[in-house]
Amino acid sequence: MFPLVETVQVVDGEALHLNYHQKRLDATFHSYYQAESPFTLAEIIHIPRKFSKGLHKLRFLYDQTNYRYEFSPYQARRIESLKIVEVETIHYPFKFTDRQAINELVSQKGQCDDILIVVDGLIGDTSIANIVFFDGKRWLTPDSPLLAGTCRARLLAEGIIVEAKIGLADLARFHSFSLLNALKGEADLLDPLPIKNILK
Structure with missing residues (x-):
């Protein structure tokens, strides 16, 4: 089993934002394996003709020396509500294939669509995405995510969102929220959800 994965959006046969996935893969190699990455995604990934139309998910699975990648159709699942789940600590610094710790938290979501993980009083992520909050002027994202996503990194670089320390008590000052992932x-x-949809 490969321990690590990059999940890439493929639209009409094009793998999007590979430079951000490459940057995270390189950083993961440096921290997790204390080595330089031998993989260059843009050179490795070839998209078969049957995936040249529509929206697909590409999973690039890898370890220190080997890799494989696979495609599947993708249909976005609309998340309408989040259940706050508080933990003292959780460690998910890399995009692991083993999500047992997160899945155990998801079991606490009740009737909500997903969870919002709060670590030692600070807002983190949902189980599948980074989160951003709108205060009427700006989109703010927590500065302590469980996993720094590639879409989050791109929007920060483009100045569309900004980082901020966001605690559980800060939620009341926001109007709405939205989720981000690759x-x-x-x-x-463009279609955010009201902050009241985050439930304790």
């Missing part, structure tokens, strides 16, 4: 992109910023 497959969802930033489209949900």
Whole structure:
């Protein structure tokens, strides 16, 4: 089993934002394996003709020396509500294939669609995405995510969102929220959800 994965959005046969995935893969290699990455995604990934139309998910699975990648159709799942789940600590610094710790937290979501993980009083991520909050003027994202996503990194670089320390008590000052990940992109910023949809 490969311990690490990059999940890439493929639209009409094009793998999007590979430079951000490459940057995270390189950083993961440096920290996790104390080595330089031998993989260059843009050179390795070839998209078969049957995936040249529509939206697909590409999973690039890897370890220190080997890799494989696979495709599957992707249909976005609309998340309407989040259940706050508080933990003292959780460690998910890299995009692991083993998500047992997160899945155990998801079991606490009740009737909500997903969870919002709060670590030692600070807002982190949902189980599948980074989160951003709108205060009426700006989109703010927690400065302590469980996993720094590639879409989050891109929107920070473009100045569309900004980092801030966001605690559980800060939620009341926001109007709405939206979720970001490599497959969802930033489209949900145009259709945010009311902050009341985050439930204790």
